[in-house]
Amino acid sequence: MVENLDVNGYTYFRILSYSGARKSEILALKWSDIDFDTSILNISKTLTRGLNNKIIMQPTKTVNGRRVIDMDYDSMKLLKLWKMYQAQFMLKLGFNTNTPDQHVFANTRNNFYSINVPNDRMRNVQKRNGLKQITVHGLRHTHSSILFSMGASIKDVQARLGHTDIQTTMNIYAHVKKEEKKDTADKFAKFMEN
Known part of the structure; x- marks a missing residue:
């Protein structure tokens, strides 16, 4: 585990990275959204800013x-x-x-975290551990890139990420393919030089 990341933070970033969900969707999760028997997350809500910058929970923007x-x-x-751990700590x-x-991820007042907390925590961990900077949303892009490189279909990735417009998913796919082509050219050149 990365130094300076507690169980709460580690769990949050693990679920964020391994699900491909948006940070606001993970922050909106309740325990009733998790089915431990079938190993699924039900994503139906998101956190956003409402009137006077107040954090509110609402349904996801689209059916997808x-x-x-x-x-x-x-x-x-x-x-x-x-x-x-949460039950013991919060008690x-x-x-x-x-x-x-x-809420799966709640602050010490048992309310929502601010939407900025994941960004702040990630920057803090990166800085303290000398890690390359990546945004919280970058984890979502990385998730989809890895799925594509492992052979997942565009439709499967679109469904997993909840994209309404397949073009959004296609743009990520095109980016991955461009990187793979560059990697292929580099491998060929390296082979020829040896």
């Missing part, structure tokens, strides 16, 4: 944004561990988190 995301075993195991603060409406 409402989706089910299959998750891997280790991510689900981590979520179970986080749920137990010390006077909150009972054993309700279906409990």
Whole structure:
């Protein structure tokens, strides 16, 4: 685990990275949105700024944004561990988190995190550990790029990411293919030089 990232932060960034979901969708997750038996996340809500810059929860912008995301075993195991840890920690603060409406990621007042918190935490970890800078949204792009490089179809990636317009997904695919072509040219040149 990266230094200076607590269990909450590690869990958040693991789920964000391995799901391909938007940061505001992960911040809006409630425990009732997670099915541990089938290893899925039900994405149907997002956090956004409302009147007077207040953070509010609302349905995803589009029907395609409402989706089910299959998750891997280790991510689900981590979520179970986080749920137990959260219950113990929040109980010390006077909150009972054993309700279906409990937010998976909540601040010490048992409310939503600010939408900026993931960005701030990521910059902090990158700075302290000398890591290359990548945005939180960049994790979503990386997720889709890896899926494409592993042979996932454009339609499957579109569904997983919740893109309404397939052109958005195609733009990522084209970017990946361009990088693969460059990599192929470099490999050929290296072979010829040896």
